[in-house]
Amino acid sequence: MIQLENLTKTFTLPSTTIVAADKVNMTVPSGEICVLLGPSGCGKTTALKMINRLIPPTSGRILINGEDTSGLNDIELRRQIGYVIQQIGLFPNMTVEQNICVVPKMLGWDIKRAKARAAELIDLVGLDPRQFLHRYPKELSGGQQQRIGVIRALAADPPVMLMDEPFGAIDPINREIIQDEFLKMQAELKKTIMFVSHDIDEAVKMGDKIAIFRAGKIEQFDAPDKILAHPANPFVADFVGADRTLKRLRLVTAEEVTDRNCPVVSRRATPQEARNAARSSDSRIIVVIDADHRPVGYVTAEEMEGADGSITDFAHALPATVPVRADLRAVVSEMFANDVMWLACTDDKGRFAGIVTQPAVTAALGETYKRSEMN
Structure with a gap:
């Protein structure tokens, strides 16, 4: 001291x-x-x-x-x-x-x-x-x-x-x-x-x-x-x-606002499996991962309705990913640069760790204001 x-x-x-x-x-x-x-x-x-x-x-x-x-x-x-x-x-x-x-x-x-x-x-x-x-x-x-x-x-x-x-x-x-x-x-x-x-x-x-x-x-x-x-x-x-x-976005990391309940499917999954994963979550985004659990793409719940074939026929490339250690200023910057409302997060080994969304960032900023007023 x-x-x-x-x-x-x-x-x-x-x-x-x-x-x-x-x-x-x-x-x-x-x-x-x-x-x-x-x-x-x-x-x-x-x-x-x-x-x-x-x-x-x-x-x-x-x-x-x-x-x-x-x-x-x-x-x-x-x-x-x-x-x-x-x-x-x-x-x-x-x-x-x-x-x-x-x-x-x-x-x-x-x-x-x-x-x-x-x-x-x-x-x-x-x-x-x-x-x-x-x-x-x-x-x-x-x-x-x-x-x-x-x-x-x-x-x-x-x-x-x-x-x-x-x-x-x-x-x-x-x-x-x-x-x-x-x-x-x-x-x-x-x-x-x-x-x-x-x-x-x-x-x-x-x-x-x-x-x-x-x-x-x-x-x-x-x-x-x-x-x-x-x-x-x-x-x-x-x-x-x-x-x-x-x-103040520097004071919160992506890890603190990451949604870990986002539905996930493998590249070998079927649209039916993606639909089942989506039903167990409120998220319309379904992240596609490889054999090492790294995020490689995504599909939406709407695209999977009535779809048939392989998930890779529908998967979109991820515009970017962010590490869970990144602060929210870096996250927001990446969102603006890619004109998206959400990003996939990865852990230190590059494995999928959840998604972070613009509404979650806004909510986190509001929470920091509340905490600062209480202290």
């Missing part, structure tokens, strides 16, 4: 005093990600750097897991904290494995334990240890280097991580991939993380909580859904954007 209590930082110049952080208060529970968000110069990076004392606070307290960090020297404090910045700073003359092992070796870990930790972490971010541990930074792409920078900060297993726009320099496609890998890793490691970003979409995707800063103060500190559904003031509403309702 990280607690900031009346945290303040002022800079005194010859003609004026600048308040970079003004009585910042927040509590980030253990295992959660808090994203600090706001315009340039709003105090979010200053607040982050005060936690590991890269910038000393003028006043206030910082507690990590209940301990006032003012009683720790800089080395003791920073041993508890992993730190990741946009400019990764990997050592070019060291292999990936050596880069990851730097901090554990400084802390006295034996080399066998440090190397085992490096292999464990590199696998967690979707890179093959056999291929990457012995490469040098120049042999990696920018996205791969950024992943190594993240796991280097995790190598000594710190309870707290500070991340200052860690994915900001990565192109959009690789950024999404790295964000997804990081969230998978976080689900397993459950670190307490403070994360500076300037991107509202990234904040909504990554954060359990979001703190929106303006002129050194927190304007709103809340769950992403609450901020998007109920901005605290016009500044917050303007900052998160007029399309905040659409942004």
